Amino acid sequence: DYWGSYSGLTAKTAAVNDRGHSVRDAVEDGGGIHVFGVDETGKDYDVYMDAKDYYQQFPNSKISEKSVYDLSYVKMREFSIGYKLPMERISVGKYIKSATFSIIARNPWLIYSKTKDFDPSEISGISGEDGQFPGTRSLGFNLKLGF
Numbered sequence: 001d002y003w004g005s006y007s008g009l010t011a012k013t014a015a016v017n018d019r020g021h022s023v024r025d026a027v028e029d030g031g032g033i034h035v036f037g038v039d040e041t042g043k044d045y046d047v048y049m050d051a052k053d054y055y056q057q058f059p060n061s062k063i064s065e066k067s068v069y070d071l072s073y074v075k076m077r078e079f080s081i082g083y084k085l086p087m088e089r090i091s092v093g094k095y096i097k098s099a100t101f102s103i104i105a106r107n108p109w110l111i112y113s114k115t116k117d118f119d120p121s122e123i124s125g126i127s128g129e130d131g132q133f134p135g136t137r138s139l140g141f142n143l144k145l146g147f
Contacts, residue, residue, distance in 0.1 A: 001117065001118065002058065002067040005055045005067070006055055006058065008052070008055070011117065013051060013055055017032065017033065019034075019048075027049065027050055033048065033050075033051050033054040033055075034046075035047055035054065069114065069115045069120070071114070071120035072120075073113040074111040075111060075113075076107075076109040077106070077107065077121075079108055080102050080105075080142075082101060082142075083100065083101050083102075085098075085099040087099055095147070096145055096146070096147060097146045097147060098145070099145050100142075100144045101142070101143055102142040102143075103139070104140050104141065105137070107135060107136065107137045108137055
């Protein structure tokens with residue numbers, strides 16, 4: 001998220017601000033990020049800032065509060081269902097003693113996640129190029145034979 005926002009790849013870097021304009025539009029045209037808080041003198045701070053300047057300030061200043069998340073989640077990691085084939089009814093029963101056919105799914109369902117933009121179980125690193133690829137799902141089958 002930290003580097004995705006820096007480079008303009010996350011959804012929030014292409015959002016609509018509270019004035020109804022794209023945050024990527026120039027501030028003088030109604031765009032930008034609405035920033036408010038308190039400045040170093042204790043005075044209220046309420047301005048619109050260019051989105052590029054806003055998101056690209058964090059790596060240089062080491063401020064990453066916007067990229068700290070609660071990574072709580074519930075996930076179905078793997079699902080498998082199988083059927084033992086009745087080999088005694090099939091003519092190959094004298095050669096093959098048992099056979100089980102299974103369907104297997106890996107990462108089929110992220111049931112709950114406090115984060116909305118990424119799969120917290122796929123986190124692989126903490127900075128820069130050590131980030132993660134998108135989560136993957138797979139569906140396959142297995143045929144187990146016993147002789």
